[in-house]
Amino acid sequence: MRVFLLMLSLLCCLSGLGQAADIQVTAEINPTAFTVDKEATFVIKVNGSSFAQPELPVTDGLRFRSLGQSQQTSWINGQVSATVTFNFAVQAEKPGQYTVKPVKVQVDGKDYTTPSVRCTVSPAQGNSAGGVAAPPSTKANAALLAAEDIGWLRIQLDKDSFYAGQLIPFTIKGYFKPKKRLHIKTVPRLIGENFLLHALDKEPSQQQEQVEGELLTVLTWRGNLSAVKEGTASVAVEIDADLMLPEQRRRSDSPFESAFMDDPFFDDFFGGYTRREIRFASPEKPVTALPLPAKNRPADFKGAVGTFSLAVAASPTNGRPGEPITLKMKITGSGNFDRVQAPELTDRSDWKVYPPADSFAGQGSKGEKTFEQAVVPVNSSLRAVPSLRFSYFDPVAGEYVPLSSEPIPLHLQEAVEPVPQPVQPQQPAQQPTIPNSPGAPKKHQHPLDAAPGQSVQIFRPLYEQRRFQAIIAGAGCCLVAGLLLDLRRKRLENNPGPALRKQAERQLARHCQAMRAAMATGAQEQFRQHCQEAIQHWTGTLWGRTAAAITLTDLQERLPADSPLLAVFARLEESGYAGAVLAQTEMAAMLQTVQQELGKLS
Incomplete structure (x- = not known):
């Protein structure tokens, strides 16, 4: 696999050198007109090379964040054509006319610049607060003030006036500050009974966004909203979460307590965090539900919009x-x-x-x-x-x-009532009898047959029936299987190490496979996510910690200072937070390092 990647990289380099003279760098923004509470996409496209690195766009009043890159290489009649595209999300701080300044792009060691791009930003519909990332007002409910230091919610609607029963795209964004250990317990829910949510994402998408100079984690849910009542009402959402506050165990002065128990490992293992319930709520947004017209309403109309x-x-x-x-x-x-x-x-x-x-x-x-x-x-x-x-x-x-x-x-046939043919019963042969004799059968009576018939066993003991025997055998097998499973469970409880080790190995193999697939498609974000989770799951299993709780600080405290895993994890965080681009060769080296170094840990 490594040889194949090296050959592919060499081929891409040769193709870029052969077409250096035909390199074109363009830029565009879609759409060119948007509201202050929406995002647009700024696209930089490089034709003629597969190796390029743009700088982060900088324009006063506009915020940019990287959405990743895509690469396309084609061979037509022996000619190699390569194109790489960089996508950035752009959002304005206030309405106005903006011009995105030329962006410097380095292609094959040479510098190119994109043309300037203009865009128009209009005020948000039904929202005078401006950008969606502004913190909540200090006039919020006192029960929610504690959440302001941690994060806030914002809602986005395509329209602030629509018909009752009509589905409108609905977006919920949660902005959360870093270095806070937060557990979201519920999906967003509406406040009030005037609206309904449809097909809301059960799991939000997660990304990083720069807001007022601070890097925040943004969770996004998407769905549809409909009004159940006509008239103007306010729509708002809320979610419940648990804030994990670190708590150290109280040390005992008893001389019988081992110093081994003072290890910080036992703080995490025995519940070193205190849960604090917290609720986030979005500001209310007025929405008008228009009534469906009564004129020309069909008699069979049932409410479909x-x-x-x-x-x-x-x-x-x-x-x-x-x-x-x-x-x-x-x-x-x-x-x-x-x-x-x-x-x-x-x-x-x-x-x-x-x-x-x-x-x-x-x-x-x-x-x-x-x-x-x-x-x-x-x-x-x-x-x-x-x-x-x-x-x-x-x-x-x-x-x-x-x-x-x-x-x-239709081609219906005439209904025909079938007439059943009468069946003549066979009369048994009667023996001649003397009329009015005592042995003669009376009228409407069947003569007795003196010959014995076939013997039939009327009752068979239950324990001799095969069906009963099969039930007993099945019950015995279930009992034996239950005993074996209980013994296995007790053995795993006494020694859970091998089971946890096997589970960690399966997770590592799954992450490595996903990283190879991400390298093949150039999906940098997927590679970064799986590589980071592979390190967290493996070390978390070995150290008895929750995988998501493993940070670079934890690795620096427990791993040797010269461990290659420290450099890999730091590079992954730099790529996720600062938008740094990982080259194919760098991702291949990271994959090999993760496989080798994690296998050495025990």
């Missing part, structure tokens, strides 16, 4: 009256699918209709809802399944849209 399409199929179409036909109806589009109900037959006479079953496939506000419904024709004169009708409200056009399917042809 968005943009949808309808497709209907039926099977079978060649049965008989009284036999069910399955209607399969698909509604595809974007909107509040929780309010989408099954289309209805425009003519239900001569039909028996059963309740439909539904299923949804999609994500967020986009997807497809499928209904399956059984209908039964009761008249053989029917020639088609009537059209089905579904109506929704289009918030963009501001009007109701009725959808109707085409009638589906």
Whole structure:
């Protein structure tokens, strides 16, 4: 694998040297106009080389943070074409006209500059507070003041006025200060009963952002918001968290207590932190929910708001009256699918209709809802399944849209009632009898048969039945398996080291595989994350610490000063916080170092 990476790097270098004269450096910002509470993307593209390093853009009034880079190399008719793209998130501190200054880019040892780019920033809609990263006002609820020193929440809405029932993209951002050990216990929830959250991310995305000269950790949740009541109301969210405060154990003066227990390791292992419950809340943002118009509202409208399409199929179409036909109806589009109900037959006479079953496939506000419904024709004169009708409200056009399917042809056969053929029972031969004799059978009585019939065993003991024997055998096997598992559990409790070691080895192998995949695709952020977690998981297992709690300070205290892992971890933190770019050869060397050095630790 290492030889392959070296050959690939050499090939990329040769391609860059062969095309140095055709290097082009461009820059653009998308979109060129945005609000102060939104982010735009500043893109630097280098054509003609795969090795480039831009400086961080600097412009008064604008904040930039690196989003990573992507690389593309193609071979067409023997010609090598290489392109590398650098993406930066940009956000303004206040509205106005801005010009992004030329950025210096070093390509193959030579300096290039990007052209200047202009953008327009307008005030936030419905938010006079300016940028979303500003700290909360000191007029906040007194119960939340303690959270200000740790972080705050902000919400972003694409619109501050929309129809009731309409889904609007909704973003929640949590800004948290560094060097705080925080555990988020809940997903964000709405304050009040005027709105609903739909398809909110269960796990937020995490990134670093520079705010007023301080590097903060930013958690982002995305979902959709809808209003359940008409009128103007305020929307706000809150989350609960636990702040972990370090606490040292009280030392005993008893002469019988071993000094071995004074090791800081036991502070962490035996609960060296105190949990303090804390709640974060975002500022309230006024939002207006418009009522759906009553004019031209279809009778079959059930509350669906968005943009949808309808497709209907039926099977079978060649049965008989009284036999069910399955209607399969698909509604595809974007909107509040929780309010989408099954289309209805425009003519239900001569039909028996059963309740439909539904299923949804999609994500967020986009997807497809499928209904399956059984209908039964009761008249053989029917020639088609009537059209089905579904109506929704289009918030963009501001009007109701009725959808109707085409009638589906039927070929029903006449109902035929099968007449069962009578079965003549065989009469047993009767022996001649003398009329009115005592032995003659009376009328409507069957003569007795003196011949013995086949013997049948009526009762068999339970313990001789195979079914009972199988149940007893299965119960015995379960009992033995339970005893073996209990013995194994007790053995692991007495000596958990081997099990933890195997678990750590599996985690290390998974992280190494993910790092190789990240190197192959040039995903620097994924490589950095898996490499850092590999070191944390391995050392955390050996030292009895939580993996996420392992920091560079912990490694410096416990590892030798000349350990290569210290340099690797420090370089990873520099890449994550300062946006430094890791070269392919550097990532390959880091991977090899992590595999070798972690294996030496015990």
